[in-house]
Amino acid sequence: MHLGSKDLAARDALSRDVVDWLLQRPEWRAMGGRDHFLVSGRGTWDFIVSPDAVGWGNALMTFPAILNATPRGDGYTRKSTFDTILAGCIPVFFHPVSAYLQYIWHLPRDHRSYSVFIPHGDVVERNASIEEVLSRIPPAKVARMRERVIRLIPTVLYRDPAAKGVTFKDAFDVALERVIDRVAKRRRAAAEGREYVDSVDGKFSWKYDLAQDREKMLAPHEFDPYINT
Structure with a gap:
């Protein structure tokens, strides 16, 4: 089974052959595999191995999706x-x-x-x-x-605060910038004697947030059935 081979391609060849063979079987195609299940032992030891690791096992459970x-x-x-x-x-x-x-x-x-x-x-x-x-x-x-x-x-992760030379904006940066922007707009509006509205209140506010357009907000939307029920 080449599980101890130093040749990574050889080590994973059988796993790939099994997957390819299974996908071609009429039993699998009948329901797209929804009525199948896989029983395995020592999953971490045998089938969850880093592709660049040297030693026992293969990468069956870590194939890219x-x-x-x-x-x-x-x-x-x-x-x-x-x-x-x-x-x-x-x-x-x-x-x-x-x-x-x-x-x-x-x-x-x-x-x-x-x-x-x-x-x-x-x-x-x-x-x-x-x-x-x-x-x-x-x-x-x-x-x-x-x-x-x-x-x-x-934009969906938090970077290590101690990281050096990092220039991208993480999830916290994005949220903080939007909060600061919102506060700044509220202050400008107050100085001008008016009230700043972040979005449209009520059940249609989500449409305004997506489109940022009051006219489109009132138009039918594909998500209406999920929100209005």
């Missing part, structure tokens, strides 16, 4: 959302509040530029197959989305 499903957990957003971005994977969301309506400061307003949205109702009611939706995305678009995700990484 391109897209990662991030369904809701106890709340709308799970830790896996940020783990996905930090890993350079394209997040797949099933509810707009999981990211789009919460992290306006840190994530692009155009959610299609870095993520995939599949309505959870379509999945639950079997009107959409996650695998089929993802497989229809052209490779060129996937590449562009991954590049956008990679550029987002600094």
